[in-house]
Amino acid sequence: MSKYALLFIPTLFGMSALAQDKKTDPAKEAAKTEIWEPVPKIVTPGHLPQDAPSDAIVLFNGRNLDAWHSVNDPTKPAAWTIDDGFFTVKKGTGNIETNKKFTDYQLHMEWRIPANITGTSQARGNSGVFLASTGPGDNGYEIQIMDSYQNKTYVNGQTGSVYKQGIPLANANKKPGEWQYYDIIWNAPRFNEDGTVLKPATVTVILNGVLLQNNFVVKGETRWIGAPEYKKHGAASIKLQDHGDPSPAISFRNIWIREL
Numbered sequence: 673m674s675k676y677a678l679l680f681i682p683t684l685f686g687m688s689a690l691a692q693d694k695k696t697d698p699a700k701e702a703a704k705t706e707i708w709e710p711v712p713k714i715v716t717p718g719h720l721p722q723d724a725p726s727d728a729i730v731l732f733n734g735r736n737l738d739a740w741h742s743v744n745d746p747t748k749p750a751a752w753t754i755d756d757g758f759f760t761v762k763k764g765t766g767n768i769e770t771n772k773k774f775t776d777y778q779l780h781m782e783w784r785i786p787a788n789i790t791g792t793s794q795a796r797g798n799s800g801v802f803l804a805s806t807g808p809g810d811n812g813y814e815i816q817i818m819d820s821y822q823n824k825t826y827v828n829g830q831t832g833s834v835y836k837q838g839i840p841l842a843n844a845n846k847k848p849g850e851w852q853y854y855d856i857i858w859n860a861p862r863f864n865e866d867g868t869v870l871k872p873a874t875v876t877v878i879l880n881g882v883l884l885q886n887n888f889v890v891k892g893e894t895r896w897i898g899a900p901e902y903k904k905h906g907a908a909s910i911k912l913q914d915h916g917d918p919s920p921a922i923s924f925r926n927i928w929i930r931e932l
Contacts, residue, residue, distance in 0.1 A: 732759065732924065737768070743805070757925055762914070767913050768914075769910060774860075777857075777931050783799070796917070798917050805910065837891050838890075858875050872891070
């Protein structure tokens with residue numbers, strides 16, 4: 673056998689080994705990275721993006737406030753005014769909140785500042801949605817609602833802010849008199865047994881299709897004066913605020929929620 677043949681034999685073995693390695697490399701086999709279970713549940717979407725999907729809980733159906741009660745007296749129903757497919761804050765009756773308590777969820781709600789709004793800064797259609805109501809008054813985590821269309825105020829208090837915490841990424845407000853759309857993803861805080869925070873809350877807020885809060889890490893419950901702080905709680909109601917402004921009151925419609 674020639675010296676050239678002897679040199680060729682180990683080369684053949686090397687090439688064969690390389691070919692075999694390529695055949696057995698899991699990274700080269702598509703099936704190795706395919707996951708078949710668990711199969712995601714089927715959710716039938718609404719006809720329009722704002723329509724409730726099949727697994728949603730409808731919190732306002734356009735006819736009654738049966739899903740809500742007064743915060744001042746939980747034994748009493750919500751006393752706000754119902755009109756043609758929407759309801760309006762009835763000043764002086766206090767905040768209202770859902771009968772059902774929630775943890776993590778996707779929330780859709782629509783609201784309208786009246787066309788004849790008056791006042792300036794915070795005294796202009798002011799309300800808010802508290803993503804977890806932890807007590808009477810304004811305890812909880814507030815996403816601000818007010819007229820921020822050509823109405824100057826402190827930026828961590830304008831529409832779409834995590835009130836006194838997170839400044840919105842944009843001002844996407846429509847003119848007073850037009851319906852506006854919130855889509856909110858809320859991941860509630862988790863607590864240790866001793867009440868310390870295991871995992872802070874996060875929130876994503878979209879107004880009229882525009883991202884205002886991008887997985888914002890919430891610093892604690894809303895405080896008008898002073899720094900936010902957490903206190904231990906579990907599942908909680910969603911609360912809407914009667915701010916008590918002298919200007920015309922804000923209205924709401926088409927509220928639904930998906931538990932996550």
